[in-house]
Amino acid sequence: MNHTSHIIRFAVVLVAVIAGFFILRGFLVPDSFGVQGDYKYGYHRGASDAEQAALPALYTGSKKCAQCHAAETAEWQAGKHAGVECETCHGNWQAHNNNTKDKAGKDSSIEACLLCHGEVEARPADFPQIADMKKHVEDGGGAYEKGMLCVACHSAHSPQQ
Numbered sequence: 001m002n003h004t005s006h007i008i009r010f011a012v013v014l015v016a017v018i019a020g021f022f023i024l025r026g027f028l029v030p031d032s033f034g035v036q037g038d039y040k041y042g043y044h045r046g047a048s049d050a051e052q053a054a055l056p057a058l059y060t061g062s063k064k065c066a067q068c069h070a071a072e073t074a075e076w077q078a079g080k081h082a083g084v085e086c087e088t089c090h091g092n093w094q095a096h097n098n099n100t101k102d103k104a105g106k107d108s109s110i111e112a113c114l115l116c117h118g119e120v121e122a123r124p125a126d127f128p129q130i131a132d133m134k135k136h137v138e139d140g141g142g143a144y145e146k147g148m149l150c151v152a153c154h155s156a157h158s159p160q161q
């Protein structure tokens, strides 16, 4: 029996598949992919670095806020919330920047404070946590009323005991 023709057909198909793979790959793989010299993230689309860097930064840090809100910044720096960035409570700068005249987010609700100060087993015991608002108010010598806010007694920017 002569198998030569089978083998030749098989070889032709194999070569076509391999060539097809490299041709398609040439079209589909972006130009800057992997062309990074000795760049340590070699298996990577090089152009994406510049694309990401060109996006506007959503969060800019509290220094930005200080440019226009000097009074709040001074108050904040003097208090126990100095370690909590403005944008943690007020949302990112870019949202404010796009809509400055409409003002930034400002949440005075109990929930906004309890996000950090609610009692959670996993939090360090020395971090100030409130298990029960009514008990907290009465322990502090106050009279509890329904709907009372934390900011009725504490400054959000400069909370002191």
Ligand code: HEC
Residues within 6 Å of the ligand: 061, 062, 064, 065, 066, 067, 068, 069, 086, 087, 090, 092, 093, 096, 100, 101, 102, 103, 104, 105, 106
């Ligand atoms: C270029 C100036 C500018 C910068 C920078 C700026 N703001 Fe403002 N902000 C304003 C203006 C203008 C208003 C609206 C007028 C007003 O109430 O004073 C405002 C309003 C606000 C309000 C609402 C005030 C209210 O009465 O409801 C908050 C909260 C606020 N900004 C937080 C921030 C934070 C946080 C940052 C930093 C990420 C920041 N701002 C950066 C100009 C600025």
Ligand code: HEC
Residues within 6 Å of the ligand: 062, 065, 066, 069, 072, 073, 076, 081, 084, 085, 086, 087, 088, 089, 090, 106, 107, 108, 109, 151, 156, 157
């Ligand atoms: C722990 C959360 C928190 C942090 C951190 C914080 N704020 Fe506020 N901020 C608030 C709350 C809550 C209010 C509303 C106060 C109220 O209802 O009494 C407010 C109000 C404001 C207002 C409106 C003016 C006013 O007195 O109502 C501005 C402007 C503002 N903050 C800017 C800033 C800036 C700038 C920083 C950083 C330097 C900052 N905030 C940090 C929670 C925060």
Ligand code: HEC
Residues within 6 Å of the ligand: 080, 081, 083, 084, 088, 089, 108, 112, 113, 114, 115, 116, 117, 126, 127, 128, 150, 151, 154, 155, 156, 159, 160, 161
């Ligand atoms: C993003 C987390 C975060 C949020 C939200 C937050 N706090 Fe705080 N708070 C802190 C940290 C961190 C401290 C400093 C704790 C320390 O010094 O051990 C602190 C300290 C305090 C203290 C002083 C505790 C002391 O030992 O004297 C008070 C009072 C307080 N916060 C009230 C509030 C109120 C009211 C709100 C809501 C407007 C609020 N916090 C929202 C993180 C937060």
Ligand code: HEC
Residues within 6 Å of the ligand: 110, 113, 114, 117, 128, 129, 130, 133, 136, 137, 139, 140, 141, 142, 143, 148, 149, 150, 151, 152, 153, 154, 161
């Ligand atoms: C009626 C006023 C009042 C209200 C409302 C109130 N507090 Fe207080 N808070 C106090 C007083 C007074 C102290 C000081 C208590 C002390 O030293 O024993 C205090 C102390 C704290 C402390 C310091 C740490 C501690 O446990 O002693 C934190 C944190 C705190 N409050 C957070 C909050 C949060 C969050 C809310 C809202 C859920 C809130 N407070 C509502 C009056 C109040």
